[in-house]
Amino acid sequence: MAAAVGFADQAHLARHFTRIVGITPGEYAKQIRRSVFAMRPAPRSRSISFKS
Known part of the structure; x- marks a missing residue:
């Protein structure tokens, strides 16, 4: 991916990214990942219904 966006290698991209971000x-x-996980709604409890 680094080469596809114009960097010599992954390390070059990582250094530049770290400097900017x-x-x-x-x-x-x-x-x-943490923020996306935190935004996910809590799982709903599933009630089991038995139809007669």
Whole structure:
């Protein structure tokens, strides 16, 4: 992916990303996963109904 967007390699992209965003790409991904998980609605309890 780094080469596709014009960087020499992954390390070059990671350095640039860290300089601009202030955290590493890995830490950024962790934060995104946490925030997406936090936004998910809680699972609904399923009631089992038996039809007679």
